[in-house]
Amino acid sequence: MTDPSPASLADIRALVAGLPGPDPAAAAAAAAREPQLTKPPGSLGRLEELSAWLAAWQGRHPPRLEAPAALVFAGNHGVTARGVSAYPAEVTAQMVANFEAGGAAVNQLCQAFNASLAVTALDLDRPTRDFCDGPAMDEDDFVAAFNAGLGQVHGDMDVVCLGEMGIGNTTAAAALCHGLYGGDPADWTGPGTGVAGPQLVSKAGVVGNAVAGHRDHLDDGLEVLRRLGGRELAAIAGAIVGARARRVPVLLDGYVCCAAAAALAKGAPGLLDHCQVGHVSAEPGHARLLERLGKAPLLNLGMRLGEASGAVLALGILRGAVHCHAGMATFAEAGVTDKG
Amino acid sequence: MTDPSPASLADIRALVAGLPGPDPAAAAAAAAREPQLTKPPGSLGRLEELSAWLAAWQGRHPPRLEAPAALVFAGNHGVTARGVSAYPAEVTAQMVANFEAGGAAVNQLCQAFNASLAVTALDLDRPTRDFCDGPAMDEDDFVAAFNAGLGQVHGDMDVVCLGEMGIGNTTAAAALCHGLYGGDPADWTGPGTGVAGPQLVSKAGVVGNAVAGHRDHLDDGLEVLRRLGGRELAAIAGAIVGARARRVPVLLDGYVCCAAAAALAKGAPGLLDHCQVGHVSAEPGHARLLERLGKAPLLNLGMRLGEASGAVLALGILRGAVHCHAGMATFAEAGVTDKG
Numbered sequence: 001m002t003d004p005s006p007a008s009l010a011d012i013r014a015l016v017a018g019l020p021g022p023d024p025a026a027a028a029a030a031a032a033r034e035p036q037l038t039k040p041p042g043s044l045g046r047l048e049e050l051s052a053w054l055a056a057w058q059g060r061h062p063p064r065l066e067a068p069a070a071l072v073f074a075g076n077h078g079v080t081a082r083g084v085s086a087y088p089a090e091v092t093a094q095m096v097a098n099f100e101a102g103g104a105a106v107n108q109l110c111q112a113f114n115a116s117l118a119v120t121a122l123d124l125d126r127p128t129r130d131f132c133d134g135p136a137m138d139e140d141d142f143v144a145a146f147n148a149g150l151g152q153v154h155g156d157m158d159v160v161c162l163g164e165m166g167i168g169n170t171t172a173a174a175a176l177c178h179g180l181y182g183g184d185p186a187d188w189t190g191p192g193t194g195v196a197g198p199q200l201v202s203k204a205g206v207v208g209n210a211v212a213g214h215r216d217h218l219d220d221g222l223e224v225l226r227r228l229g230g231r232e233l234a235a236i237a238g239a240i241v242g243a244r245a246r247r248v249p250v251l252l253d254g255y256v257c258c259a260a261a262a263a264l265a266k267g268a269p270g271l272l273d274h275c276q277v278g279h280v281s282a283e284p285g286h287a288r289l290l291e292r293l294g295k296a297p298l299l300n301l302g303m304r305l306g307e308a309s310g311a312v313l314a315l316g317i318l319r320g321a322v323h324c325h326a327g328m329a330t331f332a333e334a335g336v337t338d339k340g
Numbered sequence: 341m342t343d344p345s346p347a348s349l350a351d352i353r354a355l356v357a358g359l360p361g362p363d364p365a366a367a368a369a370a371a372a373r374e375p376q377l378t379k380p381p382g383s384l385g386r387l388e389e390l391s392a393w394l395a396a397w398q399g400r401h402p403p404r405l406e407a408p409a410a411l412v413f414a415g416n417h418g419v420t421a422r423g424v425s426a427y428p429a430e431v432t433a434q435m436v437a438n439f440e441a442g443g444a445a446v447n448q449l450c451q452a453f454n455a456s457l458a459v460t461a462l463d464l465d466r467p468t469r470d471f472c473d474g475p476a477m478d479e480d481d482f483v484a485a486f487n488a489g490l491g492q493v494h495g496d497m498d499v500v501c502l503g504e505m506g507i508g509n510t511t512a513a514a515a516l517c518h519g520l521y522g523g524d525p526a527d528w529t530g531p532g533t534g535v536a537g538p539q540l541v542s543k544a545g546v547v548g549n550a551v552a553g554h555r556d557h558l559d560d561g562l563e564v565l566r567r568l569g570g571r572e573l574a575a576i577a578g579a580i581v582g583a584r585a586r587r588v589p590v591l592l593d594g595y596v597c598c599a600a601a602a603a604l605a606k607g608a609p610g611l612l613d614h615c616q617v618g619h620v621s622a623e624p625g626h627a628r629l630l631e632r633l634g635k636a637p638l639l640n641l642g643m644r645l646g647e648a649s650g651a652v653l654a655l656g657i658l659r660g661a662v663h664c665h666a667g668m669a670t671f672a673e674a675g676v677t678d679k680g
Binding site: 037038039040041042043044045046047086087088090091094095097098101102103104105107108109111112113193194282298299300301302303304305309312313315316317319320322323324326327328329333334335336337 | 430443643
């Protein structure tokens with residue numbers, strides 16, 4: 001495909017409307033091979049589903065997992081001025097430097113799973129507007145961030161793990177979810193990096209006030225993302241679209257990443273069919289969000305770090321699935337008696 | 341340590357009573373390092389617990405995961421004559437040949453996670469006695485199988501994944517659990533390789549009758565294992581003991597593997613403190629058993645294959661934990677501002 005580069009929300013909508021579906025030939029080949037493998041039918045559980053899913057969305061059988069990639073997007077948020085985080089906003093840039101130096105958790109996880117890592121810092125010296133005062137981004141700013149994500153996905157990636165870093169962005173995620181699904185703001189607001197007690201109550205209040213200020217503009221997912229998201233969330237939405245366009249299956253990470261995905265897919269849940277969710281985080285809104293999205297996470301280990309850590313860790317499961325599907329002997333090859 | 345080789349149930353009891361605990365120095369070193377790493381405290385969830393657990397039970401800080409090993413034990417069961425499995429008993433030997441040829445799921449998973457694999461076939465041409473008619477094994481037979489497992493664990497293994505293959509052995513696992521914990525036999529009896537309907541009802545009946553026949557001998561865990569287990573289950577118990585003696589942490593696999601562990605640890609649950617459970621299987625008794633054991637599984641992917649597959653797959657999580665703990669930068673090294 002030619003490189004898409006939407007210049008407006010309308011362009012993004014047109015791009016999304018033209019995205020491809022799964023590849024029927026690869027899906028059929030996976031479905032034909034699986035029951036021949038030397039194991040009781042279904043006994044590999046979700047591994048069987050995952051190898052079929054990878055084949056269908058890569059458009060390739062057997063599916064391949066030699067070149068997994070992690071993409072981390074970083075942004076700063078005007079709403080941090082309201083004291084919603086346990087860490088100061090300068091930590092976003094410090095952590096980007098830590099990613100670049102190889103010292104963060106995601107660096108170690110990428111090393112453990114032979115994944116490449118690209119970190120994209122999005123105008124960190126220019127935080128998005130405090131969304132309690134108006135839209136976080138104007139349309140140009142939003143589209144630029146969306147394109148930054150879209151442009152990071154390349155067709156030679158076998159799967160892409162998406163993640164983020166941004167002090168204040170669990171507040172953005174909570175505002176997105178409250179804006180998309182309603183309910184009580186406290187249901188969507190969690191400790192993030194570690195706020196508790198009165199600060200957590202205040203964070204929920206900020207979320208409620210922010211969404212109330214945008215209440216007449218909550219019907220369209222991209223518009224919700226522009227108003228209540230942040231640049232790293234817009235970039236994640238762009239990367240999800242770019243991955244679909246280039247036949248790269250996606251592993252989503254935690255609450256912030258999935259909130260961006262939810263906004264993108266509002267009203268069109270099939271738009272996330274090429275995405276699996278790497279893990280459910282300890283951030284309480286995440287499990288609630290995954291229920292809304294109808295997505296079962298691959299891992300549940302009480303992680304709540306972001307930076308794609310849960311998605312990269314889930315690469316191990318995909319690797320196991322691909323090895324089994326591609327490498328196991330068939331009943332005929334092994335001379336094993338099939339089910340009587 | 342000198343190589344232990346118990347010659348009787350009494351010898352096994354004495355060996356078990358003298359097993360070492362966790363290493364306090366390695367545990368303290370892990371606990372001191374973790375809060376210095378560049379992430380909010382606790383944000384890696386169970387990965388933090390796992391690196392500390394590995395350090396304490398390896399007696400080494402940082403913990404190491406360069407040489408993981410999988411041990412699969414295979415046995416045949418007289419109870420298969422009662423039609424408890426969807427596959428004929430000769431499949432046990434066929435699958436052992438498949439393991440040796442590299443065609444099974446566990447071969448592929450070991451390749452995916454750089455684990456060694458050793459398969460031990462235990463007198464497959466001499467099935468254990470049908471435990472509906474009497475003890476599955478006499479004491480010598482049981483001790484020999486226990487020692488076969490014990491002898492497979494070596495001190496240069498960084499972690500050992502334990503698994504089994506044996507047509508009919510989910511019936512043995514159900515009998516063990518019903519014998520150890522009581523309740524309704526149907527609560528402990530599941531489809532195994534795929535029995536359903538009347539055959540599943542009949543399988544539960546076999547389990548109930550078998551346990552009733554041994555009802556006066558259910559107080560001692562090893563005795564329960566000798567009467568209602570099988571050689572591969574005895575070998576797993578032996579490997580758990582051998583691993584503890586040689587400071588090798590253990591990943592347990594599914595229902596059969598954990599039932600053997602439960603019998604070994606009856607009345608002394610701390611005996612499994614050096615073990616984590618790799619996954620909870622789709623076999624319904626497994627989740628119930630893990631609740632009794634107080635063990636939270638690392639994965640929940642609907643797998644039900646055995647042959648150590650869930651334990652080996654969980655190696656990816658341990659690998660992520662070790663990489664993060666050993667390789668991440670500290671706040672001081674990275675110049676990142678710690679929590680305000």
